[in-house]
Amino acid sequence: MSRLRLSTLPLAGLLRVQRQPLVDERGAFARLFCAQELRDGMLDGMPDGAAGVAGAAPGAAGNGPPHGPTAWLAPPAQIAQINHSHTALRGTLRGLHYQRPPHAEGKLVSCLRGAVWDVALDLRQGSPTFLHWHAECLSADNGCALLIPPGFAHGFQALTDDAELLYCHWCAHAPAAQAGLHPLEPRLAIGWPLPAGRISPRDAGQAWLTPDFQGLCL
């Protein structure tokens, strides 16, 4: 039985992942990640042809090559690292971060404590939504996570003190490929819900976007 409900969002390839916890008198048990469910999950609002087939392995007989918004998860892709961040103060901004190709990374971002306003920014060269952003509130209570494909930058603002995030990264940390955009970049006009709180010197030091910024060629 599916324990993760996938939904499409306005930026192609970006998905909301709704955890479906099993609750009983002891408490709850929730699945944070399932390779097959993410690859093959049925999607809300997707035409049948675009979705994977629940339970069917991509490329298995009769299912053809992996396709649809989670095709990038097909083998040999796999989770390379899992990270945990704790953000002490409400209003703190982290990001917007990405890794340059060939280290461009897909991420599954889940909130395990508190709440964040989570932003994914489309940096895919030639994308019809290039430099468009989308935000979702991720919280321990709403069980919502964002599945962000390669080619996006990611950032968030803590909506509570002591917000904790779990990141699944589909590419290992590559310091030389690390890149970022200023969270208050005027060209993006990201509508952060709270006044900007703490920002790391690295993020605060990001240069403004130049007119010739082409994005990422994946």
Ligand SMILES: Cc1cn([C@H]2C[C@H](O)[C@@H](COP(=O)(O)OP(=O)(O)O[C@H]3O[C@H](C)C(=O)[C@H](O)[C@H]3O)O2)c(=O)[nH]c1=O
């Ligand atoms: C991502 C990563 C970072 N680091 C080191 C690099 C720095 O010395 C330190 C903190 O990294 P950073 O300042 O990038 O941490 P955040 O500003 O919280 O960035 C994080 O939050 C934003 C919103 C993201 O999307 C990034 O993926 C994630 O790195 O950990 C590692 O050693 N391994 C890693 O995989």
